Amino acid sequence: MTGRVTLVGGGPGDPGLLTVAGLDALRSADVVLYDHLVPLASLDECRAGVLLIDVGKLPGGRSTSQQRINELLIEHARAGRHVVRFKGGDPFVFGRGGEEVIACAEAGIAVEVIPGVSSSIAGPALAGIPITHRGVVQAFTVVSGHVPPGHAASTTNWGALARAGHTIVVLMGVANLAAICAELVAHGSPATTPAAVVADAWLPTMTTVRGTVGDIARVAAGVRPPAIVVIGDVAGLELAVTRPVAESSSQSPAVTEELRPARESDAGELLVLQRACWMQEALDNDSMDIPALHEDLAAVLTDLAQWETWVLRRDGRLIASVRARAHETDWDIGRLMVAADQSGQGIGRRLLEHIEAQAPSSVTRFALFTGHHSYRNQRLYAAAGYTVVDGADPLLPQIPITVRMVKPRGG
Incomplete structure (x- = not known):
C-alpha cells in the first residue's frame, strides 16, 4: 500500500x-x-x-x-x-x-x-514591527535576497520596490544587504528610510539591529543568518511587545534582545551602568581618578552626540554598551561595559566585534584604553587580537593608571 x-x-x-x-x-x-x-x-x-x-x-x-x-x-x-x-x-x-x-x-x-x-511576519512582530500599520503603509512585499541585484539568477524588480512605498521584507538577504540597499537608493528610495534586521527570530538569542537604508548594512555587519530585513517606515516603530509563553510550558520564557544605536532616552540607564562598572575598575586599580565615575547626565548626553554608541537591551533592560569614534586613522573604542550579573556570557566580546564592524573604511587600526590592573579586560582584548602599546604613539597619549592596546584592522 x-x-x-x-x-x-x-x-x-x-x-x-x-x-x-x-x-x-x-x-x-x-x-x-x-x-x-x-x-x-x-x-x-x-x-x-x-x-x-x-x-x-x-x-x-x-x-x-x-x-x-x-x-x-x-x-x-x-x-x-x-x-x-x-x-x-x-x-x-x-x-x-x-x-x-x-x-x-x-x-x-x-x-x-x-x-x-512565516518568519517574514512573525520575526518583525516580536521586534515590535508591524509590517502593515494603519496610516503608515497598506502593503508589504516579501522577497528573497539570496542573490544580489543584477545577478543572473535574480528576478526581483528592485526598482519597482523602491518606488512602490510598500514595506519590504527580505529573507536570506544578510550577505547581500549592502548591494540591496544601494540598489534601492539608486532607484529613488530615500537613504533615511528606516530599516531593521531581526536575527534568530523567536529564539532565545534573538537580536534586533535598527538603522536606515543608508547605514543598515554597516550597523548590522556583525549579524549572521538566519535574519530578516525590514525596510520601510514601519521599521521605525518599536511597539511594546513581549513573547507569549504558554501556561502549560515547563520552559522558562525566552530572552529577547535588541542591539541598536543609543538614544537620548538611554542616557539615564547608561549613567547608572557606567558608574556600577567603573566602580569595580576603581577597586581593581586603586584609584577614583576615573572620569566615568564623576560624569553626570549632561555629560552622558554630550558624549552620545560625540561618539557612536551602541546599547544592548535584554528583555527591555539595558545590560551592556560600547562606543567608538574615528581619530585620524584610528577607531577609538571605549566604555565597553556589561552589567555584573550578565558577565561571563561572551557579551563583551560580541559588542567589541560589533563596534569594530562599524568603523569607516578610512580606519586602519582599532585602539582602546583599559586599566593598568584590569587584568580581566586585558585578557578579553588580548584574545581578540589586541596588543599593548609600549613607548610613544602619536595617536595614543599616555593616561595615568591605564594601558593602551591596539589591533590592526583585518588583524
Whole structure:
C-alpha cells in the first residue's frame, strides 16, 4: 500500500508556534525529513521508532540536494509510510514546498500541506514591527535576497520596490544587504528610510539591529543568518511587545534582545551602568581618578552626540554598551561595559566585534584604553587580537593608571 507525504510548516522556531495540525502530523509520522531551522524540540513529540532524517542546508556547510530530498519522500511513501516533510516557516514561502508537491504528484504520491507561521511576519512582530500599520503603509512585499541585484539568477524588480512605498521584507538577504540597499537608493528610495534586521527570530538569542537604508548594512555587519530585513517606515516603530509563553510550558520564557544605536532616552540607564562598572575598575586599580565615575547626565548626553554608541537591551533592560569614534586613522573604542550579573556570557566580546564592524573604511587600526590592573579586560582584548602599546604613539597619549592596546584592522 502506498503511503503519503505531509508538508508541515514549523513556524519561526518556537515550538509553541507550530500549529495543532502540524503537531498531530508529527505524532503520526513514520518518517520525518527535517530542516535545521525547524523547532527541533517538536521532534520530541514523535512516537517511538520514528525515522528522523536531517536534510538541512547549512550556508557554506553540508547540504542535501533538493533532488535527493524528493527521492527520499517518494522512496519512503512508496514503502507505505507516512512521511512528514518538516520545514521552518511556511512550506510555500521560499521553502521549495511546491517543488516537492510536484515531484510527489508525478510519482503518484498523495500530499497534504499544513501551513506554518512565516518568519517574514512573525520575526518583525516580536521586534515590535508591524509590517502593515494603519496610516503608515497598506502593503508589504516579501522577497528573497539570496542573490544580489543584477545577478543572473535574480528576478526581483528592485526598482519597482523602491518606488512602490510598500514595506519590504527580505529573507536570506544578510550577505547581500549592502548591494540591496544601494540598489534601492539608486532607484529613488530615500537613504533615511528606516530599516531593521531581526536575527534568530523567536529564539532565545534573538537580536534586533535598527538603522536606515543608508547605514543598515554597516550597523548590522556583525549579524549572521538566519535574519530578516525590514525596510520601510514601519521599521521605525518599536511597539511594546513581549513573547507569549504558554501556561502549560515547563520552559522558562525566552530572552529577547535588541542591539541598536543609543538614544537620548538611554542616557539615564547608561549613567547608572557606567558608574556600577567603573566602580569595580576603581577597586581593581586603586584609584577614583576615573572620569566615568564623576560624569553626570549632561555629560552622558554630550558624549552620545560625540561618539557612536551602541546599547544592548535584554528583555527591555539595558545590560551592556560600547562606543567608538574615528581619530585620524584610528577607531577609538571605549566604555565597553556589561552589567555584573550578565558577565561571563561572551557579551563583551560580541559588542567589541560589533563596534569594530562599524568603523569607516578610512580606519586602519582599532585602539582602546583599559586599566593598568584590569587584568580581566586585558585578557578579553588580548584574545581578540589586541596588543599593548609600549613607548610613544602619536595617536595614543599616555593616561595615568591605564594601558593602551591596539589591533590592526583585518588583524
